[in-house]
Amino acid sequence: MTQNKFFGSLLLIAGTTIGAGMLALPIASAGLGFGMSSMIMLILWALMAYTALLMVEIHQFAPSDASLNQLARNLLGAKGQVVASIALMFLLYALCAAYIAGGGEQVHQKLSSWLGLALPPQAGAIFFTLLVGTIVGLGTHCVDLINRMLFSLKIIALILMLALLLPQVEGTHLLELPLEQGLIVSAIPVIFTSFGFHGSIPSVVRYLGVEVKSLRKIMLLGSALPLLIYLLWQLGSQGVLSQSQLMTNQSLSGFINQLASVLHSQYLSSAISVFADLALATSFLGVSLGLFDFIAANLRQEDNATGRSVTAAITFVPPLGFALFYPQGFITALGYAAIALVILAIFLPVAMVWVQRQARDKAKLPQGYRVSGGKLGLVLALLCGLAVISAQLLG
Numbered sequence: 001m002t003q004n005k006f007f008g009s010l011l012l013i014a015g016t017t018i019g020a021g022m023l024a025l026p027i028a029s030a031g032l033g034f035g036m037s038s039m040i041m042l043i044l045w046a047l048m049a050y051t052a053l054l055m056v057e058i059h060q061f062a063p064s065d066a067s068l069n070q071l072a073r074n075l076l077g078a079k080g081q082v083v084a085s086i087a088l089m090f091l092l093y094a095l096c097a098a099y100i101a102g103g104g105e106q107v108h109q110k111l112s113s114w115l116g117l118a119l120p121p122q123a124g125a126i127f128f129t130l131l132v133g134t135i136v137g138l139g140t141h142c143v144d145l146i147n148r149m150l151f152s153l154k155i156i157a158l159i160l161m162l163a164l165l166l167p168q169v170e171g172t173h174l175l176e177l178p179l180e181q182g183l184i185v186s187a188i189p190v191i192f193t194s195f196g197f198h199g200s201i202p203s204v205v206r207y208l209g210v211e212v213k214s215l216r217k218i219m220l221l222g223s224a225l226p227l228l229i230y231l232l233w234q235l236g237s238q239g240v241l242s243q244s245q246l247m248t249n250q251s252l253s254g255f256i257n258q259l260a261s262v263l264h265s266q267y268l269s270s271a272i273s274v275f276a277d278l279a280l281a282t283s284f285l286g287v288s289l290g291l292f293d294f295i296a297a298n299l300r301q302e303d304n305a306t307g308r309s310v311t312a313a314i315t316f317v318p319p320l321g322f323a324l325f326y327p328q329g330f331i332t333a334l335g336y337a338a339i340a341l342v343i344l345a346i347f348l349p350v351a352m353v354w355v356q357r358q359a360r361d362k363a364k365l366p367q368g369y370r371v372s373g374g375k376l377g378l379v380l381a382l383l384c385g386l387a388v389i390s391a392q393l394l395g
């Protein structure tokens with residue numbers, strides 16, 4: 001394996017993780033204070049890194065091109081495969097709904113100010129969906145090309161934004177304590193979703209081959225890099241705005257405008273806005289392409305103009321419908337995505353590892369790589385997953 005492939009896989013994991021969910025972090029954790037929100041982020045990162053390692057443990061005994069569906073079928077049977085498919089579809093739909101709502105807000109604001117017209121908020125969502133829908137409809141090659149370009153720009157905007165934001169941090173804001181305990185519960189699902197990337201693990205295994213040692217390193221480093229960037233982003237945004245200022249916003253554009261208004265730099269405000277647009281665009285392109293391919297494969301649509309149009313309609317109309325009814329549904333949809341993500345990234349890996357370990361022990365086959373923590377670790381992960389789902393349903 002070359003250094004290059006290792007680095008590419010690392011970027012693939014970190015790049016999937018760092019998406020539009022990052023924008024939601026300061027809004028969702030408003031009122032918690034920097035200390036408390038950092039603690040929750042650390043715990044949820046550890047949970048996600050642990051289950052990513054479980055996936056490596058599962059992949060080590062499968063062909064390198066195994067998909068999540070195939071693994072679930074082999075270890076859990078047809079029922080496991082159905083659960084995996086439904087959870088994946090729900091996750092992708094919920095994420096698309098969030099990205100259209102968030103992107104719609106941003107596009108609406110820009111269109112209104114450029115044209116000098118008072119457009120309805122729904123216009124932004126429709127415009128954003130048509131744009132991305134056309135690119136995805138044209139094919140993977142087109143998405144790949146545009147995504148690569150936007151992704152590089154996103155990294156530049158991210159570095160610029162953090163470099164300009166961090167010197168403006170005021171220590172006093174960072175020491176604020178949680179305003180209300182109840183806020184912790186509602187923050188958990190959105191923070192959890194922002195650490196999600198598990199759909200990309202099979203692609204990395206296919207790319208690298210079953211190289212357990214490198215895969216372990218990639219899972220740990222690839223998820224730790226987003227943790228570091230999220231901590232810096234929270235440090236910047238929570239160190240510039242007070243908890244009560246943050247609490248007044250539940251919408252993405254409201255938060256970005258407020259951040260811009262207290263900062264004394266036009267460059268910084270532009271960097272934040274450009275980063276937000278790019279994060280929304282790259283996340284939406286990646287996730288909607290995944291959903292498009294999933295639907296095309298499952299409905300056996302033909303790969304011609306009619307087939308692709310039908311697939312595009314099934315992909316984009318439901319999440320657009322959500323965004324039209326809830327133009328400010330960015331945070332809400334990310335919270336619901338957490339439910340499906342718990343199933344995909346916690347319940348399924350735990351169940352598959354459980355079955356695989358028992359079967360190998362019974363047949364006296366070599367253990368291979370086993371994630372430390374034993375049964376206790378698996379049970380703890382399961383309980384954390386239940387806690388995230390309960391937080392979303394009760395919060």
Ligand SMILES: N[C@@H](Cc1ccccc1)C(=O)O
Nearest residue numbers: 017019020021022194196197
């Ligand atoms: N972490 C991604 C969301 C995501 C979850 C699960 C899988 C893929 C992507 C974001 O912040 O936008």
